[in-house]
Amino acid sequence: MQANDVRILKSAAIPTLAVGLVAVVVALLAAGGKGALGAAIGTLLVGVFFSISVVAVSYAARVSPQLMAIAAMVSYLVKVVVIMIVLSAFGDTTAWDSRAFAWSVVVCTLVWTGFEVRAFIKTKMLYVDPEASVPGRGDS
Numbered sequence: 001m002q003a004n005d006v007r008i009l010k011s012a013a014i015p016t017l018a019v020g021l022v023a024v025v026v027a028l029l030a031a032g033g034k035g036a037l038g039a040a041i042g043t044l045l046v047g048v049f050f051s052i053s054v055v056a057v058s059y060a061a062r063v064s065p066q067l068m069a070i071a072a073m074v075s076y077l078v079k080v081v082v083i084m085i086v087l088s089a090f091g092d093t094t095a096w097d098s099r100a101f102a103w104s105v106v107v108c109t110l111v112w113t114g115f116e117v118r119a120f121i122k123t124k125m126l127y128v129d130p131e132a133s134v135p136g137r138g139d140s
Contacts, residue, residue, distance in 0.1 A: 004123050005058040009051065011119035016047060016112045023107060027100035038096035042104030045086070049079045050112050 020043025027035035053075040060071035091098075 002058065002062075005054060005061075008116060008119040008123065009054045011122075012054075012112045012116040013047060013051065015115045016043070016050075016108050019111045020044075020047070020104060020108050023100070023104040027097065027104070031097040031100050034095070035097040035100040038098060038101035039104040041096060042101040043108050045083075046105055046108035046112060049082075050109075050116075053079070054116075 020039070023039040023043060024036045027039035031038070053072070056071045056075045057068055060067040
């Protein structure tokens with residue numbers, strides 16, 4: 001992973017973890033241990049899913065710029081399918097509070113997305129390679 005990608009990952013993961021911890025405490029107070037467990041699982045799910053996406057897109061960017069968009073779309077599709085499987089498999093569970101799980105997933109997703117966008121905006125990345133020679137300039 002490049003330094004910019006690590007910075008973006010940290011910029012999104014740290015605030016999401018902080019909000020996830022707050023969600024766990026709030027869920028503990030509101031719904032007890034099952035609420036805290038639901039919020040913790042929701043926070044973990046968001047962190048893992050989004051981290052995998054950042055790593056996949058970062059790796060694909062090193063291979064080819066065209067592959068980067070494909071990696072982003074495939075990782076999104078995989079996340080949607082996996083979340084549908086998780087929700088189907090654990091839809092009727094009584095091991096944790098489903099409401100705390102759902103709210104932590106929604107809130108953590110919004111926080112991750114917002115801070116990831118903020119990190120991209122603040123990152124100073126060159127769009128062109130200043131060292132590359134321009135064809136037709138006569139620099140040979």
